[in-house]
Amino acid sequence: MTYSEFMSKGKQLESKGFYRRALEHYNQAFIIADPPAKGAMSYQQKISNQSSKRCLDKAKIKIPGGML
Numbered sequence: 001m002t003y004s005e006f007m008s009k010g011k012q013l014e015s016k017g018f019y020r021r022a023l024e025h026y027n028q029a030f031i032i033a034d035p036p037a038k039g040a041m042s043y044q045q046k047i048s049n050q051s052s053k054r055c056l057d058k059a060k061i062k063i064p065g066g067m068l
Contacts, residue, residue, distance in 0.1 A: 006028045006029035006032070007048065009025045010024075010025035010026045010051060014051075019058045019059035020055070022055050023052055023055040023056065026049075026051045029048040
């Protein structure tokens with residue numbers, strides 16, 4: 001699957017209320033995103049990271065620090 005496929009599948013799952021499954025897809029998108037040309041994160045990594053955080057907030061998943 002490509003980055004955009006993972007992101008669109010994550011968005012579909014998030015709209016249905018499956019936040020943990022959506023989070024898995026967003027994390028996969030982060031892993032296969034283009035590497036940054038300059039700086040700490042590429043634009044794709046930034047977007048998938050923000051989406052992951054949004055799902056974590058909605059699902060209220062407790063994750064110890066440093067696990068993201």
